Amino acid sequence: MVAYSHRMVPEIFQTFWAGMAAGEFITDATAAAGTFTKQGTRWLASCGGVRPRRGRNLKGRCLTFAEREEIAIGIAAGHTLRHIAKALNRSPSTISREVARNSESCGRYRARSAHAAAYHRASRPKTSKLATNLSLRQKVEESLNKRHSPEQIAGRLRLEYPDDPQMRVSAETIYQSLYQPSRGGLEHTLTRSLRTGRKLRRPCRKAGQRKNRIPDMINIANRPKDVKDRAVPGHWEGDLIVGKRNLSAIGTLVERATGMVELVHLPDGYKPEHTARALTDQLETLPTILRRTLTWDQGSEMRDWKEVSAATGIDIYFCDPHAPWQRGTNENTNGELRQYFAKGSDLGEYSKTDLEWVSQQLNERPRKQLGFHTPAEEMERLLLQQPDGGQPDLLPVTV
Known part of the structure; x- marks a missing residue:
């Protein structure tokens, strides 16, 4: 059965x-x-x-x-x-x-x-033409090994065999034989001979057809130019580190000028509604002077970014796709965090107190780029240089 x-x-x-x-x-x-x-x-x-x-x-x-x-x-x-x-x-x-x-x-x-x-x-499987016609199959395989595209192969066959319909094949048939092993005819490994070299076929979409998971996002190109200077505190980079089987996560926030780390507790998961609520709560613990900008990647967890921005007053910008270097400070910090949160572990096991302890460890770690001062020391120094005179209530809370 x-x-x-x-x-x-x-x-x-x-x-x-x-x-x-x-x-x-x-x-x-x-x-x-x-x-x-x-x-x-x-x-x-x-x-x-x-x-x-x-x-x-x-x-x-x-x-x-x-x-x-x-x-x-x-x-x-x-x-x-x-x-x-x-x-x-x-x-x-x-x-x-x-x-x-x-x-x-x-x-x-x-x-x-x-x-x-x-x-x-109801199955009525139809045998592929390339599976039954060995001469045609050999001709197609030879052309693929020469890096010819399926369209070029189909066109060339029509030119070489104008009076022999059995020696003709469409480009679509070649593609389907390559990407669907069940059809037979061509080895799947020949996909490496195609220009893209993809193992899976992707639909050809028209411009603007694919919807974005983050509505009305503001690209990093629109971020203020002075953010690059790292002279003023309050500009953050953010991301998630994900746990075993993608079932748990921890939010990471890194201040660009000092390397100060804040970890976001996500006990309910990292769906957009969970991330927005937890991120808002974490940002609200910071003094207003430290809520200038936040740069994130295009992860779907930030779908509700407008709510976060409205509640905290921070401007949120998004990196280009597949451009992690645009959040280089955050990426490096995520690597350091793996000393405490190993890959493949269940991140849901850690409490908010655990995350506060880890962030304190990183904030008290000497950094070469800071002249071996700690992020906490550098943050205090920069805040004292601010026009408000570095009042005590503006200093970041330490655990």
Whole structure:
């Protein structure tokens, strides 16, 4: 008997692929399908990044998994097939055939086994042209090894074999044979011969199609120029360090001029609403003079950045994608924090008191770039130089 899988349910599987094709992030696409990110990653890998045709545009012709569940419930309740058909707005003969074809050998009808049996029976695999035509396959492989693109290969074949349709193949067929091993024909390792060298195929999106996870974010290019000077305290860089299986995290804040570290406790996780609340609470513990700017990467946890900015009065800017050097101080500090929070550990085990102790350890550590003064000492020195005269209530709180 064929095992049931969510890949057999178009309402789940194709919803995920529709989201990916529309430019969604994988986290949003899996959420819309009612599954989790890791499952979406597996689906992408198994299909080579190519959206399966099967299960698209069925238009109600086939019974859905939800309808099979209703049939199973109705049979268990002792309802007649005609009564079940009326409830589902289906023909009685459709329900009758469904029960007769897809019941288990013992005569019991179960939705999962019935759906798996129907899915397997409906399979009509078509052999790839490159799997059956060895001459064509050899020609394509030779061209790929010469770094020719699929479009160049298809065009060249039409030129070399104008009167032989069997020696022609479309660029799309080549791509699908490369990225979908189940089709057969070409080795997946030949993807390294393509210009991108990608193991998974990515959809070609139009400009602006992919939605951004952070609404109306302000790019780092708009950040005040004097932030680079590191002469005035109050400009921060922020990020997360993530724990085992991406289930826990700690927020990290580093002041650019002094290297002063503040750690954000995230006991409830690091979803946007959790991060915004915890980050706001942490920033509000700082004197107003130390809340000038905050630079973060484009992580989805900062979706509610406007709420943080409005509550704390700090201006928030976002780095360019894949540009960690724009937060170099923070990146280096995150490396130091791994001395206390090992990779692969559960960061949810640490209390707020633990985080305060670690931040104190770092703030009292001599730094070469500070002339071997500590961040706490350098922060006190800079605050005393401020126009307010460095009043005691403006000094950062030490633990």
